[in-house]
Amino acid sequence: MDDREGTMKCSDAVRRLWDYLDKxxxxxxxxxxxxxxxxxxxxxxxxxFAKELRAFLAKRAVEEIPPDVKERFEGFVGELER
Amino acid sequence: xxxxxxxxxxxxxxxxxVHLVAGTSMSKTTVRDxxxxxxxxxxxxxxxxLYSLARRLLSDGAEDLVQExxxxxxxxxxxxxDEAAAPRWLKSILVNVFRDQLRKRARSVDETPVAEIxxxxxxxxxxDQDPFPYSDTLHHDFLxxxxxxxxxxxxxxxxxxxxxxxxxRYIDGFPTKEIATxxxxxxxxxxAQLHRGRKRFESEMWSYAKQTGLLLEEGDTDG
Numbered sequence: 001m002d003d004r005e006g007t008m009k010c011s012d013a014v015r016r017l018w019d020y021l022d023k024x025x026x027x028x029x030x031x032x033x034x035x036x037x038x039x040x041x042x043x044x045x046x047x048x049f050a051k052e053l054r055a056f057l058a059k060r061a062v063e064e065i066p067p068d069v070k071e072r073f074e075g076f077v078g079e080l081e082r
Numbered sequence: 083x084x085x086x087x088x089x090x091x092x093x094x095x096x097x098x099x100v101h102l103v104a105g106t107s108m109s110k111t112t113v114r115d116x117x118x119x120x121x122x123x124x125x126x127x128x129x130x131x132l133y134s135l136a137r138r139l140l141s142d143g144a145e146d147l148v149q150e151x152x153x154x155x156x157x158x159x160x161x162x163x164d165e166a167a168a169p170r171w172l173k174s175i176l177v178n179v180f181r182d183q184l185r186k187r188a189r190s191v192d193e194t195p196v197a198e199i200x201x202x203x204x205x206x207x208x209x210d211q212d213p214f215p216y217s218d219t220l221h222h223d224f225l226x227x228x229x230x231x232x233x234x235x236x237x238x239x240x241x242x243x244x245x246x247x248x249x250x251r252y253i254d255g256f257p258t259k260e261i262a263t264x265x266x267x268x269x270x271x272x273x274a275q276l277h278r279g280r281k282r283f284e285s286e287m288w289s290y291a292k293q294t295g296l297l298l299e300e301g302d303t304d305g
Binding site: 052064073 | 121122125126129130134138145148152153200201203206221225228230231251252253280284
């Protein structure tokens with residue numbers, strides 16, 4: 001149920017924020033989310049944090065390959081035969 | 083029109099022969115000899131990315147997964163059409179190998195009741211609990227407390243059905259539709275797993291931070 005005419009509740013908006021950022025919501029729903037964000041400061045905070053968390057994941061979750069592991073892989077690739 | 087003909091027999095290393103008819107040009111796709119050396123160059127340049135992806139998919143056995151993927155990729159190297167797509171092609175093969183292994187294992191699906199995580203908000207929890215009372219950038223500081231190893235530990239707490247789509251989408255950048263194809267799942271299922279996976283990840287970040295002392299500020303350990 002909407003809290004204002006034509007908009008959505010905070011819980012519904014927050015639930016769809018990542019999908020909104022992924023552009024997997026319909027244009028109509030995207031418009032309703034943006035309408036909600038235009039007056040809801042808390043959900044704007046949720047949106048900004050979602051953006052930061054996505055960027056954090058893309059960067060911080062990438063591990064370096066240990067040199068000894070890399071060396072083993074290179075040896076493996078060098079020995080590949082069909 | 084150009085014609086690309088493959089040599090017969092899988093044992094041949096060089097598989098592509100390009101015949102160009104005078105007066106025509108090649109397509110945008112770069113075609114070069116599928117030699118062992120060119121595969122080695124490609125694989126070596128992508129080892130880091132493949133290993134990192136394998137470590138996100140599996141808690142143990144990342145090396146074996148990468149080696150199996152490399153072997154399968156080498157055997158299918160002739161089928162690679164677009165050099166520019168090679169890094170994504172290698173990752174897709176690795177995910178396919180992982181998916182095959184997953185099917186062989188008895189999958190224990192740890193389904194947390196949806197209601198428990200559906201309403202969890204890390205953003206709101208941080209405001210309510212205020213773990214760094216002197217911080218003006220609370221949410222940013224919370225994230226910065228996590229090292230790459232911490233992030234992996236949190237990811238490993240998630241069941242496969244949540245961790246795998248989450249990692250493929252938000253760390254490796256696969257489009258949602260491609261994830262559905264790779265995992266042989268309906269798009270709606272992937273979207274639902276992504277939604278629950280995000281909530282579960284946020285919830286586990288908070289639990290992990292509390293359990294491992296990441297929320298302690300400097301001086302807190304002095305007693």
